[in-house]
Amino acid sequence: MTYLFQQVLNALQLGSIYALIALGYTMVYGILTMINFAHGDLFMLGAFFCFLAATFLHLPFIPTLLIAMIGVAIVGVLIERFAYKPLRQAPRVSAIITALGVGIFLENFTLVFAPYPQSVPTLIKNTTWVIGGVSISSLQLIIIALSIVLMILLDFIVRKTMVGMAMRAISWDKAIVPLMGIPLDLVISATFALGTSLGGAAGVMYALAFPVIDPYMGVLIGWKAFIAAVVGGIGNIRGAMIGGFILGGVEILVAAFLPSTYRDFVAFTLLLVLLIFRPYGILGKPRPQKV
Amino acid sequence: MKKIACFLGLVLIFSMLLSACGGGGGDATIKVGVVAELTGDIPAVGASCKNAAEMAVQQINDAGGLDVGGKKYKVELFIEDNAGKADQSASAAQKLITQQNVVAIIGPNASRYAIPASEIAESSKVVLISPWSTNPKTTLNANTNESKRYVFRAAFIDPFQGRVVAKFALDNLKAKKAAVLYDVASEYNKGIAEFFKSTYEENGGTIVAFETYTTGDKDFSAQLTKIKDAGPEVIFLPNYYSEVPLQIQQAHRLGIDVPFLGSDSWGSTELITLCGADCEGYYFSTHYAADAATPVATKFIDAYKVKYGSTPDDVAALTFDSFGLLWQALQTAGKVDREAVRDALAKIPKYEGVTGNMSFTEGSGDPIKSAVILQVKGDKFVWFANANP
Numbered sequence: 194m195t196y197l198f199q200q201v202l203n204a205l206q207l208g209s210i211y212a213l214i215a216l217g218y219t220m221v222y223g224i225l226t227m228i229n230f231a232h233g234d235l236f237m238l239g240a241f242f243c244f245l246a247a248t249f250l251h252l253p254f255i256p257t258l259l260i261a262m263i264g265v266a267i268v269g270v271l272i273e274r275f276a277y278k279p280l281r282q283a284p285r286v287s288a289i290i291t292a293l294g295v296g297i298f299l300e301n302f303t304l305v306f307a308p309y310p311q312s313v314p315t316l317i318k319n320t321t322w323v324i325g326g327v328s329i330s331s332l333q334l335i336i337i338a339l340s341i342v343l344m345i346l347l348d349f350i351v352r353k354t355m356v357g358m359a360m361r362a363i364s365w366d367k368a369i370v371p372l373m374g375i376p377l378d379l380v381i382s383a384t385f386a387l388g389t390s391l392g393g394a395a396g397v398m399y400a401l402a403f404p405v406i407d408p409y410m411g412v413l414i415g416w417k418a419f420i421a422a423v424v425g426g427i428g429n430i431r432g433a434m435i436g437g438f439i440l441g442g443v444e445i446l447v448a449a450f451l452p453s454t455y456r457d458f459v460a461f462t463l464l465l466v467l468l469i470f471r472p473y474g475i476l477g478k479p480r481p482q483k484v
Numbered sequence: 485m486k487k488i489a490c491f492l493g494l495v496l497i498f499s500m501l502l503s504a505c506g507g508g509g510g511d512a513t514i515k516v517g518v519v520a521e522l523t524g525d526i527p528a529v530g531a532s533c534k535n536a537a538e539m540a541v542q543q544i545n546d547a548g549g550l551d552v553g554g555k556k557y558k559v560e561l562f563i564e565d566n567a568g569k570a571d572q573s574a575s576a577a578q579k580l581i582t583q584q585n586v587v588a589i590i591g592p593n594a595s596r597y598a599i600p601a602s603e604i605a606e607s608s609k610v611v612l613i614s615p616w617s618t619n620p621k622t623t624l625n626a627n628t629n630e631s632k633r634y635v636f637r638a639a640f641i642d643p644f645q646g647r648v649v650a651k652f653a654l655d656n657l658k659a660k661k662a663a664v665l666y667d668v669a670s671e672y673n674k675g676i677a678e679f680f681k682s683t684y685e686e687n688g689g690t691i692v693a694f695e696t697y698t699t700g701d702k703d704f705s706a707q708l709t710k711i712k713d714a715g716p717e718v719i720f721l722p723n724y725y726s727e728v729p730l731q732i733q734q735a736h737r738l739g740i741d742v743p744f745l746g747s748d749s750w751g752s753t754e755l756i757t758l759c760g761a762d763c764e765g766y767y768f769s770t771h772y773a774a775d776a777a778t779p780v781a782t783k784f785i786d787a788y789k790v791k792y793g794s795t796p797d798d799v800a801a802l803t804f805d806s807f808g809l810l811w812q813a814l815q816t817a818g819k820v821d822r823e824a825v826r827d828a829l830a831k832i833p834k835y836e837g838v839t840g841n842m843s844f845t846e847g848s849g850d851p852i853k854s855a856v857i858l859q860v861k862g863d864k865f866v867w868f869a870n871a872n873p
Binding site for chain 1 (some may be wrong): 668
């Protein structure tokens, strides 16, 4: 029983990081129907901003987190302005290829400055409590709690504020809504800023939990988070959260009860089966294709 | 029009860059190629390899060249990056052989890159010496299971290393229950984990957990929780220095407090930088101990320290030895010829290297040599025990 409980805790930690990254994919898809494949690398940038702020500026946790989130948001908005905006009328494939290119650019740009894996200093003094045989570390609790707070905040912004309302309107109809006087570019920038800053926050938490970072760390995680977004129903914010926790849970529990070599194989087979029965994801709705 | 001008401009710049690289090299030179992991997941390995290679070549050239068959040859070095990728290792080897026309290739270091590169060298009939690769498959033909003709190494092999660590766990640590966590997608890690398991079980130990992950994973919580539940007395992590710190830190966070053991992939000073106090007191097997060195090794270590300002790790020492083996083979052969070098190298009776004495016998690309066990103490690796073949 304690074994199961320990593994559930592990799953919550991994799942909350997946969920935060999946949100970035889903928000961009919701508003532009494009997949921002550079998102995993923006997550990596978040980890590196955290490393820079903590190592060279010696900042404590909260300012480091804010710097990383703002830094990544700025990069995200710039990428949208210079790389994606000129292609807004181009075929979807062009935009996706560009996103892949931007991702490779970010990896190699970071590689120039940090060819070695870097060690992130300890920002939060870690204490481990043992309760009934289950080891709970303060870091684990902070990661899970902070992710949930960020997700509730995002849900609030999207559902209750003017910006959020504009985002939802644009995702509904990109052609008509600007005619109503809603500044399209500004809202798209805001979406990118929000989505990528969550990726940046995930990068910081990841760097704290697994404090060896390298320029390629975002590739695998980016793919997995993208899958989480698809499983939850891409374009749906609550779906991305659920998808992240499902993927984290499946991965950890497969490794917990089957030989760990089967982990990715079984985990992704289960997700494929799920998509056969719910092709639009758990919360996704089929969009009628306009002719 | 603007686009065409832009394109032409780019073409012009590239052609200038290319022409700047060409040229050089007279008649009396020996061309040697190096394929190293300069970027990718283990760049510290590539950096050490490059440093030692440049030093080995510089020493020869400063002394007026290498005396082969009564004639002095200068050595020209070509270093290629494999970017930490298997396919690029093969294409880098191909490039060195066909374009640079090298007489021999040193590297790649990690087995997962050395194996694809060795296939190219073997089919092109060019000598390849991998300094650091310890997986048996590097020098073995996958189809016939016989030794490759043109592939050699300066390191001992994993069955030997797995046996050394397993015996150490049983005899020195008196641990009867062990757990293993290794990267199933990497040849080196997988090979050594299996050799450790078989020796450990043959000698009366029990493997209570045999867990895996794939390259690039950073979250090992599920596997470590499973290992903790199995209650081992020692945990073996035959993984690379960039991953080991994460594994040990996560294990400590889960409340695991048994000793950890490693293999020669731990032996980079980066391990200590990344791991901090978490790795203190743990043991690993490797090629040489910088603090218990022979005169040959001391000379190398001092020269390296002067040139690069740091203690050479095992990759640097083995790369230097790979070059040493090549020089000796060239001199024995008496001519700069790929086939003659191969024949001389295959039966080197005795080579006095930085990492100890080694010898080769025809029919195997693996040297006969010994290993050492080191302990992590403060910011240094300290000699703990010797292990002979």
